[in-house]
Amino acid sequence: MSEPLSPSAVAASRQVRAVIRRLRRRILQAGDTGDITLSQATALARLEGSDGRTTSDLATAEGVRHQSMTSTVGALLEHGLVERRPDPADGRRLLITLTATGQEKVDESRQARSEWLAARLQTRCTEGERQTVLAAMAVLEQLVDD
Amino acid sequence: MSEPLSPSAVAASRQVRAVIRRLRRRILQAGDTGDITLSQATALARLEGSDGRTTSDLATAEGVRHQSMTSTVGALLEHGLVERRPDPADGRRLLITLTATGQEKVDESRQARSEWLAARLQTRCTEGERQTVLAAMAVLEQLVDD
DNA sequence: CGTATGTCAGCTGTACTGACATGT
DNA sequence: CACATGTCAGTACAGCTGACATAC
Numbered sequence: 001m002s003e004p005l006s007p008s009a010v011a012a013s014r015q016v017r018a019v020i021r022r023l024r025r026r027i028l029q030a031g032d033t034g035d036i037t038l039s040q041a042t043a044l045a046r047l048e049g050s051d052g053r054t055t056s057d058l059a060t061a062e063g064v065r066h067q068s069m070t071s072t073v074g075a076l077l078e079h080g081l082v083e084r085r086p087d088p089a090d091g092r093r094l095l096i097t098l099t100a101t102g103q104e105k106v107d108e109s110r111q112a113r114s115e116w117l118a119a120r121l122q123t124r125c126t127e128g129e130r131q132t133v134l135a136a137m138a139v140l141e142q143l144v145d146d
Numbered sequence: 147m148s149e150p151l152s153p154s155a156v157a158a159s160r161q162v163r164a165v166i167r168r169l170r171r172r173i174l175q176a177g178d179t180g181d182i183t184l185s186q187a188t189a190l191a192r193l194e195g196s197d198g199r200t201t202s203d204l205a206t207a208e209g210v211r212h213q214s215m216t217s218t219v220g221a222l223l224e225h226g227l228v229e230r231r232p233d234p235a236d237g238r239r240l241l242i243t244l245t246a247t248g249q250e251k252v253d254e255s256r257q258a259r260s261e262w263l264a265a266r267l268q269t270r271c272t273e274g275e276r277q278t279v280l281a282a283m284a285v286l287e288q289l290v291d292d
Numbered sequence: 293c294g295t296a297t298g299t300c301a302g303c304t305g306t307a308c309t310g311a312c313a314t315g316t
Numbered sequence: 317c318a319c320a321t322g323t324c325a326g327t328a329c330a331g332c333t334g335a336c337a338t339a340c
Contacts, residue, residue, distance in 0.1 A: 005268050008276040013264035015283040017173065020166040021188070022290040025209060025331095027163060037305060042163065056321060063168040068307050070323060092315045092321045118159035120289040122151050129285045130154040136282030137161040139275045143266045144168040171307085185330060202297060214331055216299060238297045238339045296340075301333105308328070316320080 016140070027117055036079060041109055043072050044081060044098070048106050052085070052095030063144075081105055162286070173263065182225060187255045189218050190227060190244070194252050198231070198241030227251050 027038070036044070043058055053061075059069035073096060076082045081102035087093035098106065121130055174184055182190070189204055199207075205215035219242060222228045227248035233239035244252070267276055 005264050006273070006276070008273060008280065009264050009268040009271075012267050012276050012279045012283070015280060015287075016169065016263060019283045019286050019290070020169055020173075023162065023286060024166055024170065026290055039306065042160075045160070054321075055323095061164075063164055063171070064307065065309085066320095066322075067309080067324085072306090074323090090316075090321090094322075117162060117289070118151050118155045121158050122155040124289060125155075125285060127152070127154060130152070130158045132278060133158045133282045133285055134154065134161060136279045137158070137165045139271060139279055140165050140169060141161075143263070143270060144165070144172055167307095183329065200297075201299095210330085211332065212297075213299080213333080218330085220299090236297090236340070240298075294340105297338080299335105299337080301335085303334105304330100304332075306329085306331105309326085311323105311325085313323080314321085316318105 023117070036081070036105070037075070039072050040075050040079075040081075041105075043069065044076060044102060045106055045109070047082060047096060047098045047102070050097065052087070052097050054087075054093050054095060058096070076102070169263075182221070182227070182251065182255075185218050186221050186225075186227075187251075189215065190222060190248060191252050191256065193228060193242060193244045194249070196243065198233075198243050200233075200239050200241060204242070222248070 039062075043062065046058060046061055047053060055069045055073050056066045058073065059066040062069065073082065077084065081099060082096050083099050084094045084096055087095050121133070125133075189208065192204060192207055193199060201215045201219050202212045204219065205212040208215065219228065223230065227245060228242050229245055230240045230242055233241050267279070271279075
């Protein structure tokens, strides 16, 4: 319990907390694209190139509860951006796929640089810096998992 | 302007967003002292070492509307963590200061929230991984600044 | 008067927990 | 039976806008 923490652990902890607070605010602030919300757009992007993913699957990928993803997917359904069909192999599952409109939306978002962070990573970072960020995210992701 | 985004920019953007969502939830969970919320704790921390700041002042510092800060400060008042006194020089202003209990809370919250992440960075990462995280945070911090 | 400060009410976005039905 | 999937209801948090009073 009172094991000494290395300077880098303390420094990294403080830095991570400060950065995620600021990043989160900026991302949410820049997230108003008009018609669909940020969490909807994020889930939509994850469906690209998939034959069908379940709500629970998406929830795990996004790190939220499956109940939360149900409402996100529900909004996408109402917008006609995704459709559902039952999994013939497992009656509990409903497979979510992009509709043609949904696919257009994904392309549109990407083309229009609706992702504030992606645009900044592109224009204000070197490839090496982006690789560093990716590596760090892999490290942090492990820490979140139990 | 309309340059295509590199794969690493798109991948890093997605990863960062997923990781900050998970980290934030874990940090909230770990720092849950049961009484005050994260935004309250953040505002409280900003009052440390101050002779008195206004809600508008705090709102600007946190990058939120003054109406939003009013409710945050209101909660802190109800908890007895801050107190208000009118500014003798300007009748519109109410100066907010920490109470003794509020100062205790600042220290408490800071400890509770930073320990979880620091401990994990210590026990589950190598020194090299911690340096990678620190490097990535420096990169991301630049992106938040205008 | 215009501007700044502060409050109140109502809304949205996001994600949570709990309870429940159903299918494997 | 336990477990996974999905839905619905209710709650919490954090921010927003609009309307208003008050003080400079």
